[in-house]
Amino acid sequence: MTTTYIPHPPVTLANAPIWWRALVAGLTGITAVGAWFGTWYLTGDAPAREIPFAPPDFLPGGWTFGGFALLVLVAAPMTVACWLAATGHNSAPAAATTAGAVLVAWIAIQVALIGLVFWLQPAMALIGLMVTVLGLWALRPLRQ
Numbered sequence: 001m002t003t004t005y006i007p008h009p010p011v012t013l014a015n016a017p018i019w020w021r022a023l024v025a026g027l028t029g030i031t032a033v034g035a036w037f038g039t040w041y042l043t044g045d046a047p048a049r050e051i052p053f054a055p056p057d058f059l060p061g062g063w064t065f066g067g068f069a070l071l072v073l074v075a076a077p078m079t080v081a082c083w084l085a086a087t088g089h090n091s092a093p094a095a096a097t098t099a100g101a102v103l104v105a106w107i108a109i110q111v112a113l114i115g116l117v118f119w120l121q122p123a124m125a126l127i128g129l130m131v132t133v134l135g136l137w138a139l140r141p142l143r144q
Helices: 018-043 046-050 064-089 092-114 120-139
Strands: none
Touching: 018 064, 018 092, 018 120, 064 092, 092 120
């Protein structure tokens, strides 16, 4: 007996409508700009004067370490996801899924370490969840 293999259509950005590109590029772009600003803010001398609590003791370098972690774990992936979505690259759904999931993890770890101290923490977690879901939605194979 012979079976015929019918592969799923390739997952491409053509599967996602134009609104997907605009929404993902907008959400990731706004998040990237905020994360870049946060990196700049945390690596300067402002946190020592303006943040009303000290960084956790186990962080080497205090707020500077947090600033560079924000750069590597949030700002860079969100920037890449924004660029890929805006240009219509086929890797945009995977990049959005990854960047969104990393943002949700970042916020969860941040809340566990320093607590819920600002309204932006749940807002960013929600944006990360939205970006993750949008990325997964665009990665789905087409049903025929």
